[in-house]
Amino acid sequence: MPTALHAYTTLETRGLIEARPKSGFFVRARLADLVREPDCCAEKPKVSNLANLDPLDSLLSDHSDPKLVPLGVALPSAQLLPTARLGQMMGTLARRMGAAGGSYDVAPGSELLRKEIARRSLEWGCALKTDDLIVTNGATEALSLALRATCQPGDTVLVEAPTYFGLAHMLRELRLKALPIKVESSSGIDLDAVEAALRKKRVTACALISNFNNPTGVLIPDERKKRLVELATQHRVPLIEDDIYGDLQHEGARPRCLKSYDREGWVILCGSFSKTLAPGYRVGYIAGSQWQHQILNLKKCTSLANATLPSLAIAEFLKNGGYDRHLRKLRRLFREQVAQMREAIVESFPEGIGLSRPQGSFLLWCELPKSVDAVKLFQQARASGISIAPGPLFSVDGSFTHFIRLNCGYPWDARIERSVGILGDLVSRMSRK
Amino acid sequence: MPTALHAYTTLETRGLIEARPKSGFFVRARLADLVREPDCCAEKPKVSNLANLDPLDSLLSDHSDPKLVPLGVALPSAQLLPTARLGQMMGTLARRMGAAGGSYDVAPGSELLRKEIARRSLEWGCALKTDDLIVTNGATEALSLALRATCQPGDTVLVEAPTYFGLAHMLRELRLKALPIKVESSSGIDLDAVEAALRKKRVTACALISNFNNPTGVLIPDERKKRLVELATQHRVPLIEDDIYGDLQHEGARPRCLKSYDREGWVILCGSFSKTLAPGYRVGYIAGSQWQHQILNLKKCTSLANATLPSLAIAEFLKNGGYDRHLRKLRRLFREQVAQMREAIVESFPEGIGLSRPQGSFLLWCELPKSVDAVKLFQQARASGISIAPGPLFSVDGSFTHFIRLNCGYPWDARIERSVGILGDLVSRMSRK
Numbered sequence: 001m002p003t004a005l006h007a008y009t010t011l012e013t014r015g016l017i018e019a020r021p022k023s024g025f026f027v028r029a030r031l032a033d034l035v036r037e038p039d040c041c042a043e044k045p046k047v048s049n050l051a052n053l054d055p056l057d058s059l060l061s062d063h064s065d066p067k068l069v070p071l072g073v074a075l076p077s078a079q080l081l082p083t084a085r086l087g088q089m090m091g092t093l094a095r096r097m098g099a100a101g102g103s104y105d106v107a108p109g110s111e112l113l114r115k116e117i118a119r120r121s122l123e124w125g126c127a128l129k130t131d132d133l134i135v136t137n138g139a140t141e142a143l144s145l146a147l148r149a150t151c152q153p154g155d156t157v158l159v160e161a162p163t164y165f166g167l168a169h170m171l172r173e174l175r176l177k178a179l180p181i182k183v184e185s186s187s188g189i190d191l192d193a194v195e196a197a198l199r200k201k202r203v204t205a206c207a208l209i210s211n212f213n214n215p216t217g218v219l220i221p222d223e224r225k226k227r228l229v230e231l232a233t234q235h236r237v238p239l240i241e242d243d244i245y246g247d248l249q250h251e252g253a254r255p256r257c258l259k260s261y262d263r264e265g266w267v268i269l270c271g272s273f274s275k276t277l278a279p280g281y282r283v284g285y286i287a288g289s290q291w292q293h294q295i296l297n298l299k300k301c302t303s304l305a306n307a308t309l310p311s312l313a314i315a316e317f318l319k320n321g322g323y324d325r326h327l328r329k330l331r332r333l334f335r336e337q338v339a340q341m342r343e344a345i346v347e348s349f350p351e352g353i354g355l356s357r358p359q360g361s362f363l364l365w366c367e368l369p370k371s372v373d374a375v376k377l378f379q380q381a382r383a384s385g386i387s388i389a390p391g392p393l394f395s396v397d398g399s400f401t402h403f404i405r406l407n408c409g410y411p412w413d414a415r416i417e418r419s420v421g422i423l424g425d426l427v428s429r430m431s432r433k
Numbered sequence: 434m435p436t437a438l439h440a441y442t443t444l445e446t447r448g449l450i451e452a453r454p455k456s457g458f459f460v461r462a463r464l465a466d467l468v469r470e471p472d473c474c475a476e477k478p479k480v481s482n483l484a485n486l487d488p489l490d491s492l493l494s495d496h497s498d499p500k501l502v503p504l505g506v507a508l509p510s511a512q513l514l515p516t517a518r519l520g521q522m523m524g525t526l527a528r529r530m531g532a533a534g535g536s537y538d539v540a541p542g543s544e545l546l547r548k549e550i551a552r553r554s555l556e557w558g559c560a561l562k563t564d565d566l567i568v569t570n571g572a573t574e575a576l577s578l579a580l581r582a583t584c585q586p587g588d589t590v591l592v593e594a595p596t597y598f599g600l601a602h603m604l605r606e607l608r609l610k611a612l613p614i615k616v617e618s619s620s621g622i623d624l625d626a627v628e629a630a631l632r633k634k635r636v637t638a639c640a641l642i643s644n645f646n647n648p649t650g651v652l653i654p655d656e657r658k659k660r661l662v663e664l665a666t667q668h669r670v671p672l673i674e675d676d677i678y679g680d681l682q683h684e685g686a687r688p689r690c691l692k693s694y695d696r697e698g699w700v701i702l703c704g705s706f707s708k709t710l711a712p713g714y715r716v717g718y719i720a721g722s723q724w725q726h727q728i729l730n731l732k733k734c735t736s737l738a739n740a741t742l743p744s745l746a747i748a749e750f751l752k753n754g755g756y757d758r759h760l761r762k763l764r765r766l767f768r769e770q771v772a773q774m775r776e777a778i779v780e781s782f783p784e785g786i787g788l789s790r791p792q793g794s795f796l797l798w799c800e801l802p803k804s805v806d807a808v809k810l811f812q813q814a815r816a817s818g819i820s821i822a823p824g825p826l827f828s829v830d831g832s833f834t835h836f837i838r839l840n841c842g843y844p845w846d847a848r849i850e851r852s853v854g855i856l857g858d859l860v861s862r863m864s865r866k
Contacts, residue, residue, distance in 0.1 A: 173731055280536045
């Protein structure tokens with residue numbers, strides 16, 4: 001009896017069944033399944049100088065404002081992360097290490113941590129060795145080092161359209177140009193367009209999110225991953241892989257990295273524990289491939305070392321903290337939170353929208369009616385106490401004006417449900433004009 | 434009686450008196466006072482492309498090797514730093530903050546920390562405000578951000594000769610050229626040469642250590658500091674000030690910063706707590722002046738945020754940890770350690786050497802007989818288990834071939850005394866050849 005009740009509760013939580021008063025449980029028609037995926041492929045690739053991109057100051061500072069509903073920045077709720085245990089581990093390490101806890105951990109950084117990451121890389125299909133890795137200040141520093149090692153100001157970098165706004169911002173600050181290539185919902189970046197760009201020698205490097213793309217949620221299928229690496233190898237162009245969401249598949253096996261297909265050293269792999277353990281610990285990593293030595297030198301000149309104790313606390317958690325158990329919980333929660341958000345959106349947004357169906361991570365990419373200006377929606381939502389990420393931030397040329405990205409990293413609650421309702425009203429009103 | 438005995442012991446420790454068996458204590462002739470200061474002014478300024486600089490890999494990794502006597506890297510002994518208390522503070526913060534301890538502290542970084550630094554800046558003559566400051570990953574990131582905000586690849590930066598090797602390395606990696614200007618022992622960088630370079634528009638920026646230069650220990654007198662800032666202002670050239678040793682004067686008041694003379698915003702101030710509290714916490718800062726917004730953007734694209742808990746632990750120590758009391762102790766210890774090293778060097782090195790007389794910090798710059806090859810000496814010393822820093826590392830053009838820098842950051846003991854003796858023998862042997 002308790003098992004059956006628990007099963008019902010679980011099914012209800014996942015939105016698969018619904019209770020009808022005095023009638024019992026019924027299988028629920030999943031509205032969200034009926035909605036199409038967003039179409040990001042409208043625009044032609046063009047080189048952009050990124051001059052008009054908003055630097056996102058407000059979005060980045062909003063994430064810590066408890067008065068705003070956190071659908072903007074891509075962050076899991078801190079309550080879902082094992083911060084208390086990590087803090088305890090760091091306290092214990094500080095006591096046990098004494099003076100050494102304050103000493104430099106000069107790049108490439110903690111051997112203990114790199115060994116643990118190397119061990120985990122087997123699951124990504126990579127079999128990295130400890131010395132293949134350098135510890136970085138999050139994936140941000142990893143990406144920045146990779147771009148600086150492979151490109152010079154004025155060079156052009158192939159990116160996805162839409163792409164991670166941090167990457168777009170970074171390209172601008174490094175005075176690099178961007179060549180955006182459209183992303184297909186089911187299979188990721190358009191390989192023919194990539195091949196054409198490489199053949200014409202239009203780009204110096206490529207920078208991609210291979211697993212559960214930010215913002216689209218797209219998982220590049222293995223066959224296409226393999227082909228991408230072949231293309232990069234053939235044209236001798238570095239492929240910078242951002243795998244920050246790779247551990248967060250909703251079901252099945254952990255997806256492979258582009259790096260796992262890399263036979264000749266053209267893939268630079270970047271990752272971090274900011275989405276799964278502790279963003280504020282600033283622990284990321286890079287496998288620099290044939291640029292390893294150069295990246296190591298750049299890291300020494302950029303920040304010399306990572307903070308010693310946070311690196312060691314993460315290493316300790318990977319080794320003895322039950323990281324896999326924690327990931328299983330996170331994956332289940334993110335799957336449920338994404339499903340709930342999808343249902344709520346479809347219920348309260350006007351017809352005709354497109355909505356991504358991510359197989360991992362905790363982000364939704366939403367195509368609104370063409371008449372909706374996402375930046376205006378962002379402003380109106382913020383005035384109503386809701387933070388969202390407007391589409392143009394994810395482009396290098398101001399496109400995606402009627403798209404938004406929503407963060408599903410927080411447990412579903414009445415406040416979020418209400419916010420989605422408010423967003424729906426705003427969108428309806430704007431699309432009627 | 435105990436007071437008198439204590440006084441004798443103190444005087445003896447400082448090398449001011451010596452005990453002669455069965456005769457009592459006698460004022461000691463301070464050998465070190467008789468030796469001249471090094472002459473760094475031999476070479477003419479020339480623009481260098483830094484291509485031949487050794488990246489120092491071995492020196493940077495040596496610092497953590499307990500088998501080597503640590504006279505190489507510029508680091509105080511971890512035993513002299515309040516690592517245990519900082520670790521405790523961080524543990525308490527982690528417990529008290531709960532989930533927030535793992536959250537992003539997006540640039541400009543902890544307001545608490547920036548407020549404490551701003552408060553301290555009064556002592557430097559600066560009166561910075563909280564918002565004038567950005568928290569960085571040590572002074573390394575601060576310097577790197579300052580150079581990236583003000584220069585483009587191919588530009589030339591005016592530096593001291595000798596200069597901090599990290600800066601030389603950084604210039605090379607950023608593809609910047611260097612114009613070295615000679616440093617006078619008593620008064621720092623040659624102002625006439627600076628003025629000539631600025632007048633001829635040869636440089637895009639200047640990068641200097643204003644207080645207790647690394648490696649020379651030189652403290653630029655206030656009058657000359659003021660003039661330097663006037664020159665930079667007049668020629669509209671950014672002056673990047675590295676003040677990482679400013680808190681470590683051996684006597685008297687804390688020296689002023691170049692920044693304290695900056696009326697029109699041409700000085701970018703960089704500093705950190707790596708030499709006074711905890712190198713491994715990676716907590717530095719930058720006051721970006723008119724480049725503040727640009728530096729903030731660069732910081733976001735380079736590492737996004739500093740590690741949250743280490744920043745807050747340093748803030749807590751500055752606020753409630755007795756930082757000033759700690760500094761008083763450090764200053765006294767460094768003064769004594771430097772004096773002991775100077776005496777020991779003069780006793781065991783051949784005649785004719787030059788030796789710096791630093792008024793702060795814990796570094797000695799030593800000019801050896803011209804026939805001594807400092808890099809060979811470095812190798813032979815290392816083979817004898819002693820790490821030292823050879824002169825050419827501190828140049829951008831391979832000069833200072835017969836200079837070495839010695840770290841006096843460790844409490845004087847028999848092992849260090851023996852090492853100085855061994856170094857003396859090596860130098861004597863090499864200078865006779």
